[in-house]
Amino acid sequence: MTGNRAHPFEPEAERPPHPAPAVLARGLTKTYGERRAVDGIDLTIGPGEIFGFLGPNGAGKSTTIAMLCALTPPTAGRARVAGADVVRQPQQVRRQIGLLLQDTALDADMSLARNLYLHARLHQLPRPLARARTTEVLELADLADRRHHKVRTLSGGMRRRLEIARALLHQPRVLFLDEPTTGLDPHARARIWHHLTQLRDRTGTTLYVTTHYLEEAEHCDRAAVIDHGRIVAVGTPADLKAQIGEDRIRLHTDNDTAAVAALRDLGLRPARTGDGLTLRVADSARTVPLVVAALADRQLALRALAVTPPTLDEVFFHHTGRSTDTDPGTEPLESK
Template structure:
């Protein structure tokens, strides 16, 4: 019989809801003193939201601010101004919680080459305070995920570059982080090893719903991600899905190689609408037009009438490098170097 006082037992404090975004920043800035009283801005007013379970790529050249942003989000560096939360914790107010809830793959290897794969993982487990039994269990699990179970007792120096990178990803997962940051995860690896690393990352996303925040300057890697943020000189200049970013440019790129590109350039300029730029360089004559495949017969006919032989003609959809060029005025392949 229910009590007339309405007493239903001890009151339970409701659990705080999981944050909608694994990473969220507003006006994030990182500046350094420069020479002669100047200021160098590595990150400039970053506003960004990365939902839980998303694979997000920061795409940009070396020196764009990618690694600095990672350091800020992992509470390894203090922002000059602005606000950021990672896994629901403020990077300034609760940096210890941020570090506990994130995994980090650095751009350069930090494995001990003289220790075995298993020993490298055990050291990491001790640093994060994992109980011995849990450390053994997690070591077995992450080695299996990385496809390195049979190499657990092999010294790291005997592993290939791809195996070492997979081991580093396994190590970053050992304490079950909510967000995994990967700074240039496949730099220096051959195409086969890069493919193996991305196969492991896709498995993490599919099996565990992990949030992956990847920095890269490889266009094909960015295509593997759910969304992309293009960063240039510390500013986020565009973001969206790879498909949406390319679709926003819209027009196809037509490239022609002829027997006389200099004369052909004038002929093509006379045909193309005035608002379409026609360029001529070592790669041939190029222009961007809607439905490029329909333009090729028209251009070829005009050139042949002018007595110019067309050696090759191609039309291609926009690429991520085209997207980068559209927003920055530079190709990603030729954008500035240095970190």
């Protein structure tokens, strides 16, 4: 029956009435001269999904957003966002998306409500609807009690929540957030993610979030890791970590040199670290009792032991051979 299946890039009216992907890209590519910023990526993101796009600065995250938001045309490949083709229907794409950039565009000397109302009018919302939506999104951002305060009085986290609220004024089907927590302290970052999760649950909006903080993928339904313009891994956070398939055991004894010999007798391969030894094992629950028993047999005192599961930074290192701390350069969100 595959011959009757509609092509994903057929016009909306010709496709079957099942829910279409919120974002669909095939072979999406962007080159600037000799440099290939995005190199043939494929993406399928479902309606209402929180999708993380992870990687270091310069990996291609912002360039991908620019193409998906119809801000710059792809060099090759195709993409549909909220059912509209980014090349053939750019205005329709822009009407159905919200976009939060890294740099603020708020007027610091205006009140929160005035900032939002003017932005709603720029989206051509009628005055009564603009006022109503301003009130609604301020409540959604938990900022209703500050509606008459000037923006400059807000903390960094509050400003980001206000910017998210502004991006929701026209009720977009897909909200793109480019590094929404950059520059925020850990508490503010956690609150932003709590806010984003509640936002998706209450509105059903698809959230596409780029970040170089790999631990933030824990808040996503699925995530893709991008490096040098190519997607190197995609899946749920649990699936991504399962690709590593090993726990890490850190331990320290009163004689780590003797402990190395004892652990090697168990068939383990300990590595020396600055504060003891590290083991990578498939099943820490089975291995830890064997390690403790082996050290006791050698009369070695165990001073510290900790077990940690794989991290998403380790997933990135596994696929790329480098850490996200590496900064190959900045990546502006615009055509060059």
